[in-house]
Amino acid sequence: MSDTPKDLHVPKGLEDVVVGTSSITFLDGLKGRMLYKGYDAVAMAGQVSFEEIVYLLWEGDLPTRAQLQPFSKSLADNRALPAEVLAVMEKFPKHCHPMDVLREGVTLLAMVASDAHDGSQKDNREKALRLVARMGTFAAAWDRIRKGLPVIPPDPTLSHSANFIYMVTGKKPDPLSVEAMDMYLSLLADHDLNASTFTARVIISTLSDMHSAIAGALGALKGPLHGGANEKAMEMFLEIGDPAQVDSWVEKALQEKRKIMGFGHRVYKVEDPRSVPLRAMAHRLSVEKGDTRWYNISIKVAEAVQRHKNIYTNVDFYSASVLYLLGIPIDLFTTVFAAGRVAGWCAHVFEQLADNRLIRPRTDYTGPTDRVFKPLAQR
Numbered sequence: 001m002s003d004t005p006k007d008l009h010v011p012k013g014l015e016d017v018v019v020g021t022s023s024i025t026f027l028d029g030l031k032g033r034m035l036y037k038g039y040d041a042v043a044m045a046g047q048v049s050f051e052e053i054v055y056l057l058w059e060g061d062l063p064t065r066a067q068l069q070p071f072s073k074s075l076a077d078n079r080a081l082p083a084e085v086l087a088v089m090e091k092f093p094k095h096c097h098p099m100d101v102l103r104e105g106v107t108l109l110a111m112v113a114s115d116a117h118d119g120s121q122k123d124n125r126e127k128a129l130r131l132v133a134r135m136g137t138f139a140a141a142w143d144r145i146r147k148g149l150p151v152i153p154p155d156p157t158l159s160h161s162a163n164f165i166y167m168v169t170g171k172k173p174d175p176l177s178v179e180a181m182d183m184y185l186s187l188l189a190d191h192d193l194n195a196s197t198f199t200a201r202v203i204i205s206t207l208s209d210m211h212s213a214i215a216g217a218l219g220a221l222k223g224p225l226h227g228g229a230n231e232k233a234m235e236m237f238l239e240i241g242d243p244a245q246v247d248s249w250v251e252k253a254l255q256e257k258r259k260i261m262g263f264g265h266r267v268y269k270v271e272d273p274r275s276v277p278l279r280a281m282a283h284r285l286s287v288e289k290g291d292t293r294w295y296n297i298s299i300k301v302a303e304a305v306q307r308h309k310n311i312y313t314n315v316d317f318y319s320a321s322v323l324y325l326l327g328i329p330i331d332l333f334t335t336v337f338a339a340g341r342v343a344g345w346c347a348h349v350f351e352q353l354a355d356n357r358l359i360r361p362r363t364d365y366t367g368p369t370d371r372v373f374k375p376l377a378q379r
């Protein structure tokens with residue numbers, strides 16, 4: 001029936017299908033390894049700033065101090081949102097989900113950027129820099145606007161992570177909070193061909209533009225099977241409320257065949273390696289902030305799920321309590337994921353454009369082929 005050759009038929013959800021080459025992030029799903037440009041991303045977490053990781057993903061190497069300083073400054077100089085964009089955001093309905101605001105915000109940026117449709121490599125770099133610089137500003141500004149509070153302008157003297165926490169909470173963060181945010185953003189910065197990154201590559205492969213690729217990626221990230229899981233994991237901890245309730249809650253949820261958010265992964269058949277430093281960070285933050293309830297609940301949930309099913313925690317599980325303890329509102333969690341992943345999306349856009357071919361797969365058509373048309377009057 002179809003002209004699709006049988007050997008092109010692929011598993012549902014494109015599981016384990018290799019659709020191209022990339023030299024950005026290497027994953028080993030059986031050993032639980034993750035490398036950025038050949039460096040162990042998990043071993044680096046906690047020892048590098050987000051700015052260093054963005055530089056690594058885009059330039060291919062970790063920066064020297066002399067390279068990092070101007071790069072960090074360019075990011076800091078580009079954090080503020082254009083006044084026209086903030087003015088439109090003021091008009092959005094206050095109940096809008098922050099991810100919807102972020103997606104619309106990126107398209108608004110395209111409308112006010114004079115270089116939005118310039119596809120040159122130099123211009124794409126500049127657009128990418130602005131997008132990475134501003135992703136967190138959108139989230140923080142929207143949180144203030146919807147609460148009727150004045151937007152806190154970015155502070156260029158603070159690092160990327162410190163500034164983000166400052167714009168959300170209004171307080172200059174302590175060193176451990178900055179370390180936690182750097183760890184989180186760095187671990188989330190890229191992850192091979194996940195759904196949102198694939199979306200960005202498909203969009204740019206049509207020779208569309210950088211902002212469209214990032215707006216599309218944001219749409220893919222929002223879903224609870226992808227980046228939206230961190231919000232759902234925190235909602236689950238709040239619903240459980242007490243470590244003593246964990247076992248009965250998990251048993252009931254699994255009996256009802258509910259998905260436990262923050263568990264399972266398409267690639268990792270072992271624990272997601274990003275979980276390890278995030279679990280340790282969740283513990284350190286809990287102790288430092290004097291609130292160990294969410295950490296204790298999460299550890300018990302992980303143990304309870306493991307007793308029943310052969311699935312492991314993924315990146316969104318422990319990051320939920322990390323972000324909560326940093327004072328980030330729960331419905332902003334996925335925007336913080338986006339603030340990290342935008343670095344990887346841009347790296348993949350650069351890589352796709354460097355050797356582009358339109359991404360245009362096929363389906364195996366299973367519908368009818370011989371129906372006889374009748375005009376409207378005869379139906």
Ligand SMILES: CC(C)(COP(=O)(O)OP(=O)(O)OC[C@H]1O[C@@H](n2cnc3c(N)ncnc32)[C@H](O)[C@@H]1OP(=O)(O)O)[C@@H](O)C(=O)NCCC(=O)NCCS
Nearest residue numbers: 224225226229258259260261262263264265266314315316
């Ligand atoms: C990430 C995810 C979408 C991967 O999906 P996938 O590769 O298609 O895996 P499947 O949904 O086919 O799961 C395989 C098995 O594990 C089970 N499983 C996977 N994740 C589960 C979860 N979070 N809770 C309960 N069971 C889960 C499935 O029910 C299935 O069991 P079965 O074979 O008995 O039917 C899936 O694990 C999930 O929905 N997780 C929760 C959302 C989440 O945390 N997303 C963030 C990912 S980083």
